[in-house]
Amino acid sequence: MIDPVTATIMIIAGGVLVGVCVHFIPASATGAMAAATGIATGPSMLSAGAGLAGIYAAAYSIDSGLAPVIISGAVGSALMLLITILCGNIVLAFGIGTPPVSGQTASGKSTFGGTKDIITGFEQEGYRSPGTDGHGMPFQTVVSGTIGALMGGAGGALVFYAVYSMTLPAISTENAVALAGIVAAGVFLINSVLPAYVLVGKTEGMFDMKIRSMHRTFISCLVTSSIVACVIYAISWLAVSGVVA
Template sequence: MVLLDPTTLIDIGLIGLSGALICLAVHFIPVGGAPAAMAQATGIGTGTVELAAGSGLVGLITSSYMLHADPSASMALVMASGALGASVMLASTMLAGGFIYAYGVAVPFASAQVKKDPITGQRQDNYVSKGTQGQGIPTICFVSGVVGSGLGGAGGGLIYSVLMHYYSPLISATSAAAVAGVFTMGVFYVNSVIPSYGVGGTIEGVHDPKFRRVVPKDVFTSVVVSMLCGVVAILIAGGMTP
């Protein structure tokens, strides 16, 4: 059985690990959902899936470019370039969103979940408007978001490089990249929706009390589901052998 080979088992484990990274990423990103779009909650005003997948797919592009430019690039390098791409994407999203919150909606950036910002140490509760859950993207949320998207991009790069290792000897380089990329995208979507159900739509980032409560069970689910996807991915390679 090809699946019981130690290298294959390690690769399935790596795909499970990258699922866990993507799942963790979703918890780090300050997702505000519809309330944040109306500046009534802290975070970026769109859904978990959109943010995680948006930054993750940019990470996928940068990591695949790395692998294309240097096919012998080490896995760490591919993951790092994925992390960089995803972080730049989310940081620019948050920066542009921050400009709109500050100069368009005119709200002070404040988190309702903590009394003092853990990074800057500034008071938060004074600035939270009555009846809201905070507004804008405070420093801790911004930093947490950059770290989170980095994890997601690294996870995407990891799956991609594992799959390319399986598919590129079987079909042409372009086709292998297409198949591996599409599969990574599928795993990405599954793993960004699962934790978004866990957090129930909105989370502020690493300082949110929700973070500690939901991370273990979400990560467990993602690891199991991603490993299942890993088994499927390796069997696909078996189907493509001429």
Template sequence: MMDVNLMVTVLILIAVGGVLIALGVFFIPVGGAPAAMSTATGVATGCEMIVVGAGVTGLFMAATLYNQFLPLVIVTAGVSSAIMMGVTMLVLNLIVVYGVGAPPSFARKEYDPVTKEHVKPYVTPGTVGHGIPTATYLGGLFGAFLAGLGGALTFSVMYRFTCGVGLAEMLGVLAQTSPNVAAIALSAITAVGAYLINANITAYSIRGVIESWIDPKFEAVPRTLAACFSASLLFGILIVLASMTV
């Protein structure tokens, strides 16, 4: 009945999707509650919400382009996710600059690594930065792109597996003319479950606040990604069982 090669491919692709999501979050400046009070650099929400937000944006795009060529779907979803995060960070900067009245800055480094601007003097004493300066902004765009790739990959692979197609259709163009709504609903819920599982590994690893790629916590990337890969592989078994052909 079920092709073992197909199942193993699905498992590995789901695990790769989980790793991409986790890696993406390390690039996004996550500020958590301190950022909501403008006392830390980053987007003013937790890792969980960022991961699920970026993943679900990718999921929406992938569901819209359900029958297109798989790499095209994934890259489009990544771009849509990057646009989502770009708008979020831009609005946060607008609020911080024009509402709070603090210039985007961080205390981690003396100079912005991208623009070479002198940012440290603009940090208010007692805080570790405000808003999203250029270096972390670019990191956030790239991170959201990666997370969108992962979200779309996870969802598309699950959807195509649930529809019961072969390997060629799974990685290429899907020969469907109308979407299988039942399969989309089932794989959307299981995909959100997978995002939450990966999101928590990343969140425990980051513990609250990270300032994109200039943060020392970036060293935790290899073991976090290994943990994400293992956990996604593990729960991939449940996902495969849950989403066998509807």
């Protein structure tokens, strides 16, 4: 178990990680029509899904200590995202007939410049269908998404473990796990929607120029998570010390 002040800091750090992770996960609503690179849903909803998968995974190792909980959360989240990307790519490639192409890279607007996949070196230009902004998830966006999901899952697990530690002295273990799970999910949803305003519904991850707006997400999530963490700390303290019935 950890002390309440450390737990509060963990909630803030977890909230910020959750917010920042959204910038790394490739997602776009128009991806459903193979009209943009990224998984076919809004960035915040996808990140929330990955985060919830991470929290479920973290809950299984709650008795093993902090490090296994964080690793479980991160791996569970990354696994969920990679399966989603794999299935999305299969559908797009064999169902629609579109190869995975980064729209931003194909048009030379990627963060690192050039028209090639930064990791595999595969040429992107020429494979993009006319009138679209790419389709599918090429390797560089998969790597970016995996980094994002690891961060998000770890962030969710941090919040989960912190709330669990703070509430455990006041309620039973089963109830503490349930309450920590729903509170961590709440913190995840609060922080994952804020970056959506910056991303305007579409991002290709860290190879998208929108990654440069990450400082705004960082500040917003830092302030929001701090307020939420302080509220959780204060109420847990009241509950543990029995000040209010």
